Amino acid sequence: MRRIILASLSVAVLIMISWVAGHLLLASNGPCAQLNDAEGGVKQNTGATITYLMSIQNTGGVTDLFNLTAVDALDYIEGNQCGGNNQIWSNIEFLDADESVLDDIDTDGTPDTGWLEDGETFLFKLRFTVNNGSSQCCYHDTTVTATPTVCSGAATSVIRTHIENVGNNPFLNIIKIDGPDPVDAGGTLTYYIYVFNTGSKAAQDVIVTDDYDENALVITDDGYASSHDLVLGVLTWNETIIGANSSKTYTVIANVNCDSAGSIIDNVVDVISTDDKGAIVTSDSYVEQTTISMTIEDTTPPVIHLNGSSPMTIECGVETYSEPGAYATDNCCVTDPVSIGGDTVLDDTVGTYYVTYDVSDCAGNPAPQEIRTVNVVDTTAPVLHGCPSDITIECSDQVPSPANVTATDNCDPNPTVDFSEVSDLTGCSDTGTITRTWMATDACDNSSQCVQTITVVPHQQAHHLREARVRMPALLTQQRLHPLMQH
16 A cells, blocks of 8 residues: 555645555456556545546456446545535546546447557546535545456446545645556666645645655656756656646656565655745645555566577588587576586487576576577498409409408498499400499498499400500600601
8 A cells, every 4th residue: 555644734634545456357367457546535625626647557468448437435434524425526537648538439338448458557537526515524435447348347446535625725635656566677667646736726836856766766767857866866846836626747767676676665755835825835734745665576587599500400420519508688687607408419429409508587587498409410421442443354364353442431430331243244255344333321321332344355455455555645745746857
C-alpha cells in the first residue's frame, strides 16, 4: 500500500495510494489485468468536481479491450460521523490522459480503454461531482471495474473519498502511479505525478518536488522539470498557477540500477503553493506527501553469443579443432565466464560433436543453453606409394611380378589396397598389353588408384623400339640443324 498523508488547517487525514489488482482469469493463464488507482481520502467540498488518475495494465498474455464502469457504495462510517446510505457522486465520466471522454469502441454502452497489447499500460481519469447532500467528514467508496473482452473475470479497485468542507480556498492533492511494479533491475520504470486542485480558487506559485532514490534510479526523462538535483535526487516543477478544479500531470522515466536488485526504493512527492492573494502558506494545508515502495528484482536471463560458426566443419586429420569460445551479455551483469561442456571434439575421428555453452548472471538467472555443432568429415582420398611406371617387353621376356604398392590416409590408419590385372595378349607370340590397377580405399569410401600398362611386343621389336627412343632425339636435333649447315 502506498500512503498519502494529507494535512489540512483543521483535520489531519490519512490517505493511501494502493495498487489494487483485480484478477482476471483467462483459462489457466492467471490474472489478465492490473488496475491501479489513487485511493483514499481525497478531501473535497460537497458540490465540487473531483478527478482521479488511474491506470490499467494488460497482463493476460493476449491483446484485449477493457470496458470501464464505476459503482458508488454506501458511506464508510468512521467514528459514527456518517449517516450512511448516501450516494456521493453524479455526472460520472471516464477520460483519457488528455481529458477527452473515452469512446465506446465495442458499442456496449460503456467507455473502453481501446485494444491493449499484452503488457501495455493505459492511463485514464475518473471524474465525478460530489453531491451537495453528501455527509460531511465521511468516507465514501467508489468501485471501478475493468471488464475484459477476451479474458474472463474483471479487475476491480476501490477509491475512497473524504467529504469535508474545505472552504472557499484552493486545495491541492497529489497522486503518484508507477509501473511496472515489481520492476526488473536494469529495466525501465515509468511513473506519473498527478497534481489537482479540488478547491474553488486557483492555487498560485505551485511547487512540485519529487524526491527519488538517486542510488537506484537514473532519470532519463524528467517530465520537463524546472530543475534537477542529480546529487540529492530531487526533481522540481514550478507552476505559475493551477486553476480551480484543474490538474497537472508529470511523466518521469528512469532506468533502474542493476545493483539495486532485491531492494525497495521510496519516492516522495510534495506540492505547496501560495493562496490566491499571494501570501505564502507556511502551514501544511497544501502539502501532500506520497511514498511509493517498489520491489526491484532481476529476472532477465543473460544471452550467450557464439564466437565462430555453427555448424563448423573440420577435415579429419588435416585441420585442427580450436575452440572459438563464447561470451554473454546481460541487462545487469555476468561475472562468471561462459562454461563449455558437451562432447570433446576429436579432429582425427570422423563424427558429429555437440559442444554446449552455459552461464548465469549475477542474480542467478541461467541463460538459454547454446550448442555448437562440429562436423569432423573425411573427404580426402588415400595416397598410394610405390606405383610402377609403364614398361615394354618382348614376348620372350618374363613378365615382372606386380609391385608392392601401399597406401596411407589422413584419417584411416589402415586403408585397403586392392589389385586387379587385365590382359589382352593375343597371337602365337602373346603380344598385346597387360593393365595392372591398384585401388586404395579408406573407411569413408574415399579412393584413389594408380595404373601400370605393360606392353608386350614380338621379338626384336622391343629392341628396335628402345633404340628408336634413344635415336629419336638425335635425329630431331640434326633436322633442326640441317638448314643452317647448307649456308
